[in-house]
Amino acid sequence: MTARSLKILRGLSLLAAVFAFGLVMFGAFVRLSNAGLSCPDWPTCYGQATWPHHAQAVAHADAAFPDRPYEAHKAWREQVHRFLAGTLGVMVLLLALIASARRRSALLAVIAGAVFAVVGVALYMRGEHMWSSLLAVCAMGLPLFAAIQLPQPGAWKISVLTLAVIIFQAMLGMWTVTLLLKPIVVMGHLLGGMTTFALLAYAALRFVGVAAPDERMADLRRLVTIGLVLLFCQIALGGWTSANYAALACGYGPGAFPQCLNQWAPPTDFHQGFVLWRGIGVNYEGGVLDMAARSAIQLVHRFGALVVFCYLGWLSHKLARRGLRVFGIAIAVALVSQVLLGISNVYFGLPLAVATAHNGVAALLLFTLLAALARTQRRHDEPMSLSLESR
Numbered sequence: 001m002t003a004r005s006l007k008i009l010r011g012l013s014l015l016a017a018v019f020a021f022g023l024v025m026f027g028a029f030v031r032l033s034n035a036g037l038s039c040p041d042w043p044t045c046y047g048q049a050t051w052p053h054h055a056q057a058v059a060h061a062d063a064a065f066p067d068r069p070y071e072a073h074k075a076w077r078e079q080v081h082r083f084l085a086g087t088l089g090v091m092v093l094l095l096a097l098i099a100s101a102r103r104r105s106a107l108l109a110v111i112a113g114a115v116f117a118v119v120g121v122a123l124y125m126r127g128e129h130m131w132s133s134l135l136a137v138c139a140m141g142l143p144l145f146a147a148i149q150l151p152q153p154g155a156w157k158i159s160v161l162t163l164a165v166i167i168f169q170a171m172l173g174m175w176t177v178t179l180l181l182k183p184i185v186v187m188g189h190l191l192g193g194m195t196t197f198a199l200l201a202y203a204a205l206r207f208v209g210v211a212a213p214d215e216r217m218a219d220l221r222r223l224v225t226i227g228l229v230l231l232f233c234q235i236a237l238g239g240w241t242s243a244n245y246a247a248l249a250c251g252y253g254p255g256a257f258p259q260c261l262n263q264w265a266p267p268t269d270f271h272q273g274f275v276l277w278r279g280i281g282v283n284y285e286g287g288v289l290d291m292a293a294r295s296a297i298q299l300v301h302r303f304g305a306l307v308v309f310c311y312l313g314w315l316s317h318k319l320a321r322r323g324l325r326v327f328g329i330a331i332a333v334a335l336v337s338q339v340l341l342g343i344s345n346v347y348f349g350l351p352l353a354v355a356t357a358h359n360g361v362a363a364l365l366l367f368t369l370l371a372a373l374a375r376t377q378r379r380h381d382e383p384m385s386l387s388l389e390s391r
Contacts, residue, residue, distance in 0.1 A: 036176060
């Protein structure tokens with residue numbers, strides 16, 4: 001690996017991570033503004049590459065999709081989100097190509113995976129869904145094969161692996177539309193976005209050189225990993241809450257927190273609240289659960305938030321005492337901000353800006369933990385060291 005290639009990987013991974021964070025924020029904005037089905041087809045929007053602009057195009061769109069009248073103020077949000085996702089996909093492809101350049105078999109696998117993904121989308125648009133699905137599976141499997149083939153340390157492998165994740169994320173975006181906002185798919189799409197951001201952020205941290213000089217921090221690695229798992233589960237709960245329109249299941253205002261519907265023990269239906277699969281063909285826009293099931297989801301989300309708050313609060317203190325003061329403070333600040341935003345959502349009735357920020361700070365909290373994890377890794381695994389040794 002030449003110094004120039006390493007410099008490109010470092011810069012591109014940083015740019016992609018920042019872009020992925022912005023995409024997570026914009027995706028939350030689209031979802032929370034109820035624009036998730038504003039383009040009833042995929043990847044086009046009412047059959048157009050952009051979205052209908054003129055009166056004739058709008059009339060044609062309404063005729064083609066009578067069950068989904070065109071709403072200009074929503075359609076542009078959904079299609080711009082797709083454009084941004086495509087741009088990130090190109091960035092990740094470039095990362096994967098550069099990272100795999102030294103291993104011919106891995107490079108060919110990455111190229112083939114990208115070609116299969118493009119052809120798969122074309123076949124999907126022609127209605128050949130079986131062949132499209134088969135190519136999509138191949139498109140995800142080939143980058144995985146390429147990542148295994150690489151002899152370089154984790155940052156290179158992650159750069160290639162992210163290509164497989166983002167291809168699957170595109171499929172989740174498609175299913176979000178075609179399966180009419182099915183909650184398990186919507187939640188998976190959120191987790192896919194967070195996973196993409198996490199992989200890119202961690203690769204960037206490693207390429208930049210965030211690491212420990214020795215193994216003195218090795219015992220903290222397990223503790224930070226537990227924190228990441230807990231946070232990921234809580235993000236999943238947040239996605240499930242949003243996908244089932246349960247964010248305000250306990251009402252809003254003073255009686256909605258810490259109580260729920262002005263009660264400490266409101267009616268709940270945990271069984272119905274956590275049925276993951278309810279068949280195909282149901283339109284989930286606006287939600288299909290009754291208030292008892294939604295209240296159950298909201299209460300589980302709150303309990304998860306309490307567990308995460310206690311653990312990460314303790315972890316931030318632990319890190320600060322072990323010499324990682326900056327990381328501990330960053331985790332604590334992001335954690336408190338996230339909790340305050342969550343409470344504000346309930347108190348003020350889910351304002352769009354606050355709810356969107358709630359998703360963004362969750363990503364920032366994830367980043368602080370990833371930075372702490374990278375800081376516990378030994379420096380001899382760093383890309384720069386490998387680069388110098390190879391020369």
